[in-house]
Amino acid sequence: MNVPVVNPRIILESSQDEICLTGFNFCLDCRAGSCKRHGIVGTTVSEADRESTRQALELIGWLPPELKILVACQLNVATLFSIKHAPAFREPLWDNPRNRSTILRKVLERFSLEGAAFPQSFLQDSTVAREILDGAVIPDSDSRLSTLPHYLLFLEVFHKATNAVAEFLAEELLPVDFRSCHFIFRAFLMPFWRLFGVKTASTAAETEAAAHEQSIHRKQEVIDYYMALPPEARDSLVRNILSLGKLYQERHPLDLVARGVDPGLAAEIMEQSVVGTVTAYFMIEYLRAGMQAVFKQASSGGRVAAREAFSRGGMAPWAAAVGGNGGGHASDAHPGIVPIELDAWTYRAVVTEHTVALLRPQNHRADLLWELLRASRLPAGARLDWKSYDQASSRTNIIWRIPRARRDRDDQDDLK
Numbered sequence: 001m002n003v004p005v006v007n008p009r010i011i012l013e014s015s016q017d018e019i020c021l022t023g024f025n026f027c028l029d030c031r032a033g034s035c036k037r038h039g040i041v042g043t044t045v046s047e048a049d050r051e052s053t054r055q056a057l058e059l060i061g062w063l064p065p066e067l068k069i070l071v072a073c074q075l076n077v078a079t080l081f082s083i084k085h086a087p088a089f090r091e092p093l094w095d096n097p098r099n100r101s102t103i104l105r106k107v108l109e110r111f112s113l114e115g116a117a118f119p120q121s122f123l124q125d126s127t128v129a130r131e132i133l134d135g136a137v138i139p140d141s142d143s144r145l146s147t148l149p150h151y152l153l154f155l156e157v158f159h160k161a162t163n164a165v166a167e168f169l170a171e172e173l174l175p176v177d178f179r180s181c182h183f184i185f186r187a188f189l190m191p192f193w194r195l196f197g198v199k200t201a202s203t204a205a206e207t208e209a210a211a212h213e214q215s216i217h218r219k220q221e222v223i224d225y226y227m228a229l230p231p232e233a234r235d236s237l238v239r240n241i242l243s244l245g246k247l248y249q250e251r252h253p254l255d256l257v258a259r260g261v262d263p264g265l266a267a268e269i270m271e272q273s274v275v276g277t278v279t280a281y282f283m284i285e286y287l288r289a290g291m292q293a294v295f296k297q298a299s300s301g302g303r304v305a306a307r308e309a310f311s312r313g314g315m316a317p318w319a320a321a322v323g324g325n326g327g328g329h330a331s332d333a334h335p336g337i338v339p340i341e342l343d344a345w346t347y348r349a350v351v352t353e354h355t356v357a358l359l360r361p362q363n364h365r366a367d368l369l370w371e372l373l374r375a376s377r378l379p380a381g382a383r384l385d386w387k388s389y390d391q392a393s394s395r396t397n398i399i400w401r402i403p404r405a406r407r408d409r410d411d412q413d414d415l416k
Contacts, residue, residue, distance in 0.1 A: 016285075016364055018218045019197035019292045022123070024157065024299030065092040069099055073106040077156045080107070081149045104148065111155035117190040118158065120151050122199065161298040162189050165291055168306035173247040188240045194225045195237070195368075196288045197295075219366060220386040227375060227383055234376045241369070245279030248286070252317035254278070254342065259320075261340060265351065274349065274356050274402055281369045282346035286310070289345075318343045347399065358400040366390065367399050 060071050072080060072093060083089040093099050108115060166189055170182030198218045226234060256266035293309030320341035340349040347358035360367055375384055
């Protein structure tokens with residue numbers, strides 16, 4: 001059988017952990033590798049990069065003020081605020097209130113998508129940000145500039161990371177003729193940072209029970225964000241997950257016959273909504289893990305390699321969990337029951353005479369797809385309690401029971 005080979009030395013992580021969205025240093029000196037205050041050693045900026053920047057700024061220094069403004073608006077955040085100390089830029093740009101206001105307004109416009117997903121209050125409410133900013137929460141429009149560099153750096157990290165993820169997804173999932181349209185992914189990727197991410201990492205828990213309680217609080221933060229979205233935005237987000245899962249399946253077909261499934265049964269399963277549900281759950285974990293890795297790359301100030309970040313440690317598409325038996329046929333002990341291992345990051349299927357049951361992956365406690373689908377039907381202002389869901393879900397691993405003949409019309413519509 002042509003079953004994907006799993007390297008036993010590579011164990012795929014469960015990919016259930018939220019991304020700590022403020023888990024990087026906001027200090028501009030630290031990101032340049034030259035901070036005495038925090039004692040950061042090493043640098044992500046080479047001497048060649050520094051020299052190139054110095055030469056460029058020297059040339060820009062000869063430009064008239066109006067052109068300096070245009071150029072300044074396109075500089076990276078660290079360089080933009082560093083030139084405040086250069087005489088050629090300080091007087092015409094930063095010491096002039098009108099020019100300074102123009103520059104900051106245009107930079108914020110450049111990061112408008114990121115700013116919509118992450119208002120400045122998100123950063124100021126963060127424990128990590130408070131520590132780095134010495135507890136400064138400054139609403140005053142004049143003194144706000146002291147925290148604005150950190151906020152713009154925060155937005156720039158997500159701008160850089162989102163661009164990298166969008167370009168990768170376009171290259172990975174779209175036909176060749178459409179790969180230049182990666183910009184279409186940018187807008188709908190922004191809410192995913194909030195769907196998979198939380199403001200801060202929790203402090204280390206001393207017990208397993210405490211760690212689980214922290215996990216519930218983090219997931220509640222995520223679901224509260226989702227429920228605060230307008231119903232149409234929630235519905236759009238879920239449909240984007242389903243669409244991306246469908247694109248992935250088209251690019252990397254799930255071959256059930258290669259897994260030992262009877263061709264007739266495989267064809268029946270592929271014709272139903274089973275595959276759409278499976279690929280949607282997979283896409284949530286695929287995006288969560290890949291975006292987390294890209295975020296770490298971008299927040300360190302170094303090179304962003306999205307393909308590497310989404311490589312799953314070298315695991316092939318639709319690689320069964322390490323230790324899984326692959327399934328595909330009934331056992332002597334359980335005749336009439338066909339288990340099918342699909343991928344380490346999505347449901348396990350169990351086929352009986354009348355139904356296809358989908359079980360959570362090994363080591364996965366939460367099913368975000370199920371909760372998103374349920375929440376998308378609720379009116380604006382409704383609230384979901386993740387702790388109640390967690391207690392209910394701990395009693396069974398079976399998430400979906402899909403009749404083999406025909407599903408209920410409402411469920412079919414959810415998964416189109």
